[in-house]
Amino acid sequence: MSDTIAAIATGPGRSAVGILRLSGPEAIPAADAVFRAGNGRSLAACEDRRLVLGALLDREGRPVDQVLATVSRAPHSYTGEDTAELQCHGSPAVLALGLEALSAHGVRQAGPGEFTRRAFLNGRLDLMQAEAVADLIDAETEAGARAAAGQLSGALSRRVKEIYDALVDVSAHFHAVLDYPDEDIDAFGAETLDGTLGGAERALSALLATYRRGKLLTGGIPCAIVGRPNAGKSSLLNALLGYERAIVTDVPGTTRDTVEEKCVLGGRLLRLIDTAGIRDTADAVERIGVERSRKALEGAALALVLTDLSAPPAPEDRDLLALALERAERVVLVGTKRDLAEGAPEALLPPDQRVPVVRLSARTGQGLEELERTVAALFPADMAEDRGELLTNARQAGAAEAALEQIRSALDALAAGVTPDAVLVDVEGAMEALGQLTGQSVREDVTARIFARFCVGK
Numbered sequence: 001m002s003d004t005i006a007a008i009a010t011g012p013g014r015s016a017v018g019i020l021r022l023s024g025p026e027a028i029p030a031a032d033a034v035f036r037a038g039n040g041r042s043l044a045a046c047e048d049r050r051l052v053l054g055a056l057l058d059r060e061g062r063p064v065d066q067v068l069a070t071v072s073r074a075p076h077s078y079t080g081e082d083t084a085e086l087q088c089h090g091s092p093a094v095l096a097l098g099l100e101a102l103s104a105h106g107v108r109q110a111g112p113g114e115f116t117r118r119a120f121l122n123g124r125l126d127l128m129q130a131e132a133v134a135d136l137i138d139a140e141t142e143a144g145a146r147a148a149a150g151q152l153s154g155a156l157s158r159r160v161k162e163i164y165d166a167l168v169d170v171s172a173h174f175h176a177v178l179d180y181p182d183e184d185i186d187a188f189g190a191e192t193l194d195g196t197l198g199g200a201e202r203a204l205s206a207l208l209a210t211y212r213r214g215k216l217l218t219g220g221i222p223c224a225i226v227g228r229p230n231a232g233k234s235s236l237l238n239a240l241l242g243y244e245r246a247i248v249t250d251v252p253g254t255t256r257d258t259v260e261e262k263c264v265l266g267g268r269l270l271r272l273i274d275t276a277g278i279r280d281t282a283d284a285v286e287r288i289g290v291e292r293s294r295k296a297l298e299g300a301a302l303a304l305v306l307t308d309l310s311a312p313p314a315p316e317d318r319d320l321l322a323l324a325l326e327r328a329e330r331v332v333l334v335g336t337k338r339d340l341a342e343g344a345p346e347a348l349l350p351p352d353q354r355v356p357v358v359r360l361s362a363r364t365g366q367g368l369e370e371l372e373r374t375v376a377a378l379f380p381a382d383m384a385e386d387r388g389e390l391l392t393n394a395r396q397a398g399a400a401e402a403a404l405e406q407i408r409s410a411l412d413a414l415a416a417g418v419t420p421d422a423v424l425v426d427v428e429g430a431m432e433a434l435g436q437l438t439g440q441s442v443r444e445d446v447t448a449r450i451f452a453r454f455c456v457g458k
């Protein structure tokens with residue numbers, strides 16, 4: 001049996017409303033101890049999810065705020081336990097007094113994610129949904145929020161459950177075969193099994209393919225800004241961020257190390273990487289920087305290749321563009337300092353290459369919107385993303401990968417005519433891996449790590 005926990009569920013600092021949340025067997029009596037209803041009735045006598053106006057009391061029983069209280073009893077609550085919520089004014093002092101009064105009545109301060117963890121342990125959410133709660137709170141873009149909301153509502157869980165259920169059928173079949181060893185798996189049976197496992201394999205491969213997008217959605221799209229020294233890379237970074245993050249001077253070779261910052265552009269979360277201008281240089285420090293710039297291109301889902309419209313095109317621009325096309329997944333050719341000259345950056349493109357070209361000025365802001373539209377078009381949201389049917393972290397991808405390997409091994413075993421118990425081992429291995437995905441068979445230390453990521457009060 002768990003103890004009763006409480007936390008301030010709203011963010012730090014002043015705000016219109018601040019919420020104290022409680023969960024556990026003593027949640028309702030504890031809330032009653034710090035709350036006096038205007039109608040004189042106790043919360044224990046109050047029906048679920050009804051708001052009651054009253055006073056919040058400090059540990060000495062003195063009123064410190066006018067608040068709304070509500071209770072939800074087990075199992076119909078977020079955590080699956082008895083819960084209570086006190087909606088106070090968002091004064092940090094009031095909330096601290098309320099929390100202090102609760103702890104005087106034996107309620108413990110909750111740790112990070114403890115409410116959601118209880119919801120998971122009580123079967124209110126599976127592990128993917130619990131992760132979606134954290135993703136939703138952390139979402140930095142609308143698309144990220146939409147995907148997390150879909151995942152929270154169970155879109156991904158349903159996909160995984162379909163695969164799991166198919167495997168349950170296969171496993172049941174093999175158990176029957178093992179229990180009645182005299183009856184061979186008939187040819188028809190083997191064929192349907194093959195079909196079911198094949199279907200599971202396809203479904204899991206499709207799911208795994210969503211991880212690339214999921215990762216970009218939650219972690220950001222790695223976007224390298226490259227170009228010759230003085231092309232205006234750091235100026236573009238600063239213009240996109242809206243503040244002077246990187247040093248800008250007219251001295252070529254100003255940026256020597258890579259500078260990384262997150263930014264939302266065209267509704268997409270980008271991890272902008274400003275790099276050292278690429279040129280042959282004798283300076284040892286700058287050379288290391290140039291090497292890092294080339295490296296940044298390797299991991300880039302997007303490369304912005306900058307060329308100065310006010311300077312004559314140089315062979316280095318062409319080489320750099322070729323390198324970006326070779327290493328990065330998507331490339332935008334950006335003509336900079338448009339306030340100074342119009343230029344013809346297209347001339348740098350190899351004859352049969354088509355990449356979007358944007359002309360802009362970091363100084364006047366002209367062309368930044370076009371860059372935004374270009375990025376949005378290069379990374380359109382797809383249906384799976386909108387519905388939240390995608391794997392969003394390495395843990396999920398790892399478990400799906402393990403399940404897929406086991407299913408493939410089961411298919412091979414089936415094709416090789418191996419004994420049923422051997423196939424069964426693989427099928428059950430796949431079920432175990434899917435159980436890690438949903439949290440059904442996940443280790444305690446793994447869940448501890450997941451919930452440590454949450455804020456207190458969620």
Ligand SMILES: Nc1nc2c(ncn2[C@@H]2O[C@H](COP(=O)(O)OP(=O)(O)OP(=O)(O)O)[C@@H](O)[C@H]2O)c(=O)[nH]1
Binds near residue numbers: 229252276277360
């Ligand atoms: N007129 C004009 N000048 C610009 C613009 N963008 C950058 N500059 C100037 O160009 C020079 C170089 O800008 P940076 O942003 O430092 O260029 P960089 O590519 O980061 O240069 P390195 O770090 O040396 O590789 C500075 O003097 C900027 O003020 C622009 O849009 N218009």
Ligand SMILES: [Mg+2]
Binds near residue numbers: 247
């Ligand atoms: Mg720079």
